[in-house]
Amino acid sequence: MSKSYGFDTLQIHAGARPDPATGARQTPIYQTTAYVFRDADHAAALFNLQEVGYIYSRLTNPTVAVLGERIATLEGGVGAVCCSSGHAAQIMALFPLMGPGRNIIASTRLYGGTITQFSQTIKRFGWSAKFVDTDDLDAVKAAIDDDTRAIFCETIANPGGYVSDIPALAKVADAAGIPLIVDNTSATPWLCRPIEMGATLVVHSTTKYLTGNGTVTGGAIVDSGKFDWSASAKFPSLSAPEPAYHGLRFHETFGALAFTFHGIAIGLRDLGMTMNPQGAHYTLMGIETLSLRMERHVANARKVAEWLENDPRVEFVTYAGLPSSPYYERAQKICPKGAGALFTFAVKGGYAACVKLVDSLDLFSNVANLGDTRSLIIHSASTTHRQLTEEQQIAAGAAPNVVRLSIGIEDADDIIADLDQALAKATA
CATH class of the missing domain: 3.40.640.10 (Type I PLP-dependent aspartate aminotransferase-like (Major domain))
Structure with missing residues (x-):
């Protein structure tokens, strides 16, 4: 073709x-x-x-x-x-x-x-x-x-x-x-x-x-x-x-x-x-719907990341689509349509708070996958990156106080509401 x-x-x-x-x-x-x-x-x-x-x-x-x-x-x-x-x-x-x-x-x-x-x-x-x-x-x-x-x-x-x-x-x-x-x-x-x-x-x-x-x-x-x-x-x-x-x-x-x-x-x-x-x-x-899905993934991820960045229960957010990210300018050149829908954020309260957060979510699925239409979460340090030393985990962006999000194509307000109630439980 x-x-x-x-x-x-x-x-x-x-x-x-x-x-x-x-x-x-x-x-x-x-x-x-x-x-x-x-x-x-x-x-x-x-x-x-x-x-x-x-x-x-x-x-x-x-x-x-x-x-x-x-x-x-x-x-x-x-x-x-x-x-x-x-x-x-x-x-x-x-x-x-x-x-x-x-x-x-x-x-x-x-x-x-x-x-x-x-x-x-x-x-x-x-x-x-x-x-x-x-x-x-x-x-x-x-x-x-x-x-x-x-x-x-x-x-x-x-x-x-x-x-x-x-x-x-x-x-x-x-x-x-x-x-x-x-x-x-x-x-x-x-x-x-x-x-x-x-x-x-x-x-x-x-x-x-x-x-x-x-x-x-x-x-x-x-x-x-x-x-x-x-x-x-x-x-x-x-x-x-x-x-x-x-x-x-x-x-x-x-x-x-x-x-x-x-x-x-x-x-x-x-x-x-x-x-x-x-x-x-x-x-x-x-693949027939890839562009349609990615457009929604990116829009949702940007909205969720902005909300998390302004939440006092969150230490930092790594989303390259945020102007505060050190990768923001590079992302505009490498990925001009958006910085994807995969990022991490650190929860105040460390490892224990991350585990509580993951266990308190309703809409999110705790799975070892990403890129699904559904919003997914995982605590990388205890799962996908657990074979690494803490130094390697930190270098890879999977520190013990960090969770990874793969933002889906649901209603963004519903995604935020689920994170809000889980953060309340995790940091109480």
């Missing part, structure tokens, strides 16, 4: 066509494991990557393919690989870049599960992460060494709502000859398109705002198609001969789509982090 269409049109139509067999207008759920080959030569061409098509649903599926094209189009990328979760997307993004002894530079302001994945789990692959305050560009530059293969940040950091300076980080990454990977889950392409700001790869937990209804898990990696994987010897998985495909060189063969094809032909083939077609269908339906 032509990318000259507006966002609201593309979120409904990109990647989709009426089903050629039945004329079905909505993308069907192709609930099948495998696909019949026309003949032996057709099968051989598919397995040899000489022809694009469907072989086995661990690799490709028509429903999932529509979702990948739609997300790539909205992000301004050339292709996307959909997978089973946001965490899977992070591993899939790193897989073609890394090798034993290699490292990434990761922001200290990341989702707690990502910090655990990067600080602990990836060590089992022989990879490592250096956690750096990405607001300190000199520190980022100093941390890069000959084994560094990427810089990783979030557009709007979970949980604190901090906004990354994507163009500045992209310049640092370009100078070092490495990709910038941006997790755009909290912002979505409606608020920010990192590729236009210099990002090489964009990852999503499609579980969150893209689906928007709390029904399925999923992830996606969007390829900008702009990185020269053959400019150095740092990325042999993409530039050197691939033994599993008789010496094929992915970048030489597929050009701008090298990363996308590698993600399918190697990543999904061998890691098996596959998105199921029914999950892709739910996410496609969610």
Whole structure:
């Protein structure tokens, strides 16, 4: 589909066509494991990557393919690989870049599960992460060494709502000859398109705002198609001969789509982090209303944050859409339509008051999720970030006296009323 269409049109139509067999207008759920080959030569061409098509649903599926094209189009990328979760997307993004002894530079302001994945789990692959305050560009530059293969940040950091300076980080990454990977889950392409700001790869937990209804898990990696994987010897998985495909060189063969094809032909083939077609269908339906929902999310979040900031029972609010936020000016440039709907606030009374607040809410749901149409709350220090030290919790914006809000699309006055009565109980 032509990318000259507006966002609201593309979120409904990109990647989709009426089903050629039945004329079905909505993308069907192709609930099948495998696909019949026309003949032996057709099968051989598919397995040899000489022809694009469907072989086995661990690799490709028509429903999932529509979702990948739609997300790539909205992000301004050339292709996307959909997978089973946001965490899977992070591993899939790193897989073609890394090798034993290699490292990434990761922001200290990341989702707690990502910090655990990067600080602990990836060590089992022989990879490592250096956690750096990405607001300190000199520190980022100093941390890069000959084994560094990427810089990783979030557009709007979970949980604190901090906004990354994507163009500045992209310049640092370009100078070092490495990709910038941006997790755009909290912002979505409606608020920010990192590729236009210099990002090489964009990852999503499609579980969150893209689906928007709390029904399925999923992830996606969007390829900008702009990185020269053959400019150095740092990325042999993409530039050197691939033994599993008789010496094929992915970048030489597929050009701008090298990363996308590698993600399918190697990543999904061998890691098996596959998105199921029914999950892709739910996410496609969610994306059709993405801009409408995000507009309401942002408006509600701004109103709730302003109310909290003026409440004497609250120590501080981290919402970057408030003029008092140190990230306010940056947010106007990075996310001009709004600073999202995810932020934290500190409750006077500390840890105990936070626990009481969470237990006293009626409208809010206490869940380990965000980006739902419903307003959600969690005490990160005792849940999603509990594996971290208190110092790491504070650095990640999840201190013991802080709760995280994901503001939904309910009536804003109802959201505020629920917080008001719960704060009264928590700070009595």
